[in-house]
Amino acid sequence: MLTSICAVIGFPLLGATINGLFGWKIKRKAHWVAVPAIALSAIFALRLFSQVLAGHTFVGDLYPWLVIGKLHVPIGFQLDQLSVFMITTVTFVATWIHIYSIGYMDHEPPMGYARYFCYLNMFVTFMLVLCLANNYVLMFVGWEGVGLCSYLLIGYWYEKASAANAGMKAFVVNRIGDFGFMIGLFLIYKFVGSLQFNDVFAHAHEITPAMATIITLLLFTGATGKSAQIPLYVWLPDAMEGPTPVSSLIHAATMVTAGVYMVSRSHALFNLAPLSMEVVATVGAATAFFAATMALVNNDLKRVLAYSTVSQLGYMFIGVGVGVYAAGIFHLMTHAFFKGLMFLTAGSVMHALHGELDMQKMGGLLKKMPITAITFIVGATAIAGIPPLAGFWSKDEILAGAFVHGHKVIWFVGTFTAFLTAFYMFRLIFLTFFGEPRDEHIHEIAHESPPVMTIPLIVLAIGSALVGFAAILPHGGVAGFLNHVLASGHHVAEAAEEGGGVEHMLMIISVIAGFAGVGLAASMYLKGVPNPKTLGSTFKPIYTLLYHKYYVDELYFFLFVNPLVGGSRQVLWKFVDVVLIDGTVNGVAKVCGWIGSGLRYIQTGVIAHYAIGILGGAVILYWLRLLFG
């Protein structure tokens, strides 16, 4: 199985290497390298999936990597139900996004085209390393590696200042999270003496609950960076500067879910720390709600989806935070389908409208681009939790899990957010695809995208509609499959079994919330009752606050960035370095100079003066001896 694992990772790596080294020669044919690479990887991933399904799992090392003293970190992989679930999702969605990219990026200059596919393959490589690693350090390689690719791809159009800034912001904010993550690893090593998953989880119970809490909170800090949760979510909306397939693959379907995967992978540690779990669930719920409110008023097609991603990631953290890890991972998978799909459709709209993103200028696109519109509606219906589409199943499992485990407030926030989600998604649909065209010129140029783009849309739409049924497959469905890994020795699974009757009621409530959201959006944006414009002016302060994203970016700049940069320049550099230290150094030199030039005057060259000096010195020495001798 090690060979297959290496093949899964190796093909995209090979693709990235070829396009990286020879991209200047391959140019517009880059996709002939990149797409087969990822497709082969997906095929091998599926093969591995079938093997795991048959009950074969694997843990093993490729070669020793960081070995010194009693530290032993290999390049090694772990294939179990959880990791195989991840890599199958990742490679499947990635393959279709690669194909879609052929159409989307066709206006790019040849060199940029090859660069794009190189990065895209490289991203998948790192994402697979992240999912397949059998130890925390190798996971960290993938973790930072996907961050690198995210940086490179957000800044793909680096001539644009906004893109360049967004890329840097993403990497730096992620590094803040990674700082916590690294300290978490140091603590694990200190108390367990290993960073291999198997060792750590086998010895997890030896860690005191207090220490487990600290460790897990630190790990979660890393997750808030990568998975864009409060307070480190700020980079994700800006990340929309990247090409849209990138937003779809990296900033919706795969990379941003790494935090959820990491927490689930570390469930043996989190289970020891109820407080940390509480924090995870609370942060998740808060983020889900907070981000959804920002999506309510935004007019930028991609930003709405970005806030929606932040919000949905919040749901996943609710899931893992309340202990239904499998539900969190399941939502990760369904979200990869429907949110990946919606970004691609948004890209299709952009592609047709030459980059226009302002929904207020769209309208009535349904007739012009029916496939795009319909697939989007499928995605939105899925996210809104309308049965029987994918989002309904996974979101429901999460919310039911929260309720059953006694997190009533979180359940309520989650359900209310589901209402908001349905509302903003259908607001987007009605503004974009329905009603009268609000900008004639834009409506003129709109056209359906080529098949190379629409086929991936259709595939993912079918997926968005159907993958939810995986929940009710035999042997406990997805949860039953994942719980081979995730529920080992944990009480949560049994608890979930009990609340059968309540679950049906919860399900009905969340479906009502979804429909209510759709209904309100239809009434406001199709019929104009109540009129969105007048609502906006009635609640102007709230509207402004939401529209400016709660001024969080400005706050961070005011609190952290400006003081740090200003302080470093004015205090550390201009004062400590230049005035204090160099002043002292140069001062010493100056004093030496003064003494020298002062003493120069006694070097008269007249022998008599020297004789007097010698005599005077002798006399003084004699006196001193008399006085102290």
Added chain:
Amino acid sequence: MTVNYPILTTITFFPLVGVAVILMINKEKVNVIRWTAAITAAINLVLSIPLYFAFNGKSASMQFVETHKWIPALGASYHVGIDGISLFLVLLTTFLTVLSIMASWSIEKRVKEYMISFLLLEVAMIGVFCALDMLLFYLFWEAMLVPMFLLIGVWGGPRRIYAAVKFFLYTMAGSVLMLAAIITLYYHHFQISHKLTFDLLSLMSTPITGKLSLFLFLAFALAFAIKVPMFPFHTWLPDAHVEAPTAGSVILAGVLLKMGTYGFVRFCMPFFPFAVSKFAPIFLSLAVIGIIYGALVAMVQDDIKKLVAYSSVSHLGTCMLGIFALNAQSVAGGMMQMINHGLSTGALFLLVGMIYDRRHTRLIKEYGGIAKVMPIYATFFMIATFSSIGLPGLNGFIGEFLALLGAFQTYPFFAILGATATVFSACYMLWLYKRVFFHEVTVSANKKLKDLNLREIAIMVMIVIPMFWIGLYPKPLLSKMEPSINLFIAQAKAAQVRKVAHEEKLPKALQVALKGEISEKGEM
């Protein structure tokens, strides 16, 4: 593979052959001189490679040892040898010298003298890492100053005289104290053993009483701390770097700074374990201050070279943190950081030099959009940037992670502070990268910049390969270092491991080191 010729002497002095040849070449024939120097350095690199393969990675003792009488009356001998710690520094030196000379094609002024200085510098540098006799060490240590002084002072930028003098005086201030300490050590040893010797291993086995050892430690430490440079002795570095020619900066950052850290590992700490236990908190604090301070000051620089110079202060802080934390991971991390910093910062200086050759400015605001006009250059700069900020998978991560992980085991507080560097380094390097390479090209002079030529690409490929290699497979380095590192740790914290020594069989060299510590205890 075995080596049965005096390999260390060969590689130390081989550059002199090149010097002799260059002396005979007419100074007008600059290209012949350049190639002679480059080939000499390249041959020396090839000559040094057997060191790695012939080195016995299981042993902590000195290898390839050569001893010859030098000044018998003083007890000074020509005694050279390397262990797992100096091995890689020698290799780094021969490697970076080749690249530096190849990067010196843009030097037009006094090429002959320049290349001679450079080859002499190589002799002194290798000598420093190989010397096992204190007098010999001091000789090479001082000898290294002269060519470096000339490189900055003759071929440097506008403020070269100020920078060269500052560099020289700063270093001398430390060296003089070190000389005094060496002499004290020498006499101290004489009083006890009635034998005159400068031999490192003999001196190390001499017990040194508590108070004296503190003073001697500080004298050595000052000399090395200036070289590292540790905060607050670092202000010579930005000036020296900014004014030095490209190759000078590469060597300065890549090799000369390592002599400071090497000095701590080779002399300061094994000699005076008592002082180490006393002063560790101070040096750990200075290391951490250096890490954060260097990074923050780097962030706000307007000059690319100065930014990289301050980042060195930060990186070397991590190195010192690892070394003073004294456990296998942290010291290995510190050692790796020494090599990695040589590669990544060396690469950055080379790259800065390449664009300086084209535009004759290093001010960040003069650039922007360079990725568009010089894509190959931008790619290499990107790799060097991520190597420098410790992206996992590249070399920088190995050193940084091990150093911090190790430091955390003994000094969690310092390690947490030190780990903030991971955030700050991303800030200053990516901000730099953004301002230089991204955005539109605004300055018209940048619009027709030529991308790297073949020679430059060859240089960068050579330096990038080890970045990936160390990042992906550092084991060959780590495993060869490990015994020497363990010995060093045992020596530097002799007081704590003494008990173990009685229970377990330890290598002979270690027992010698421990014996000194035991009798010290008896005297106190």
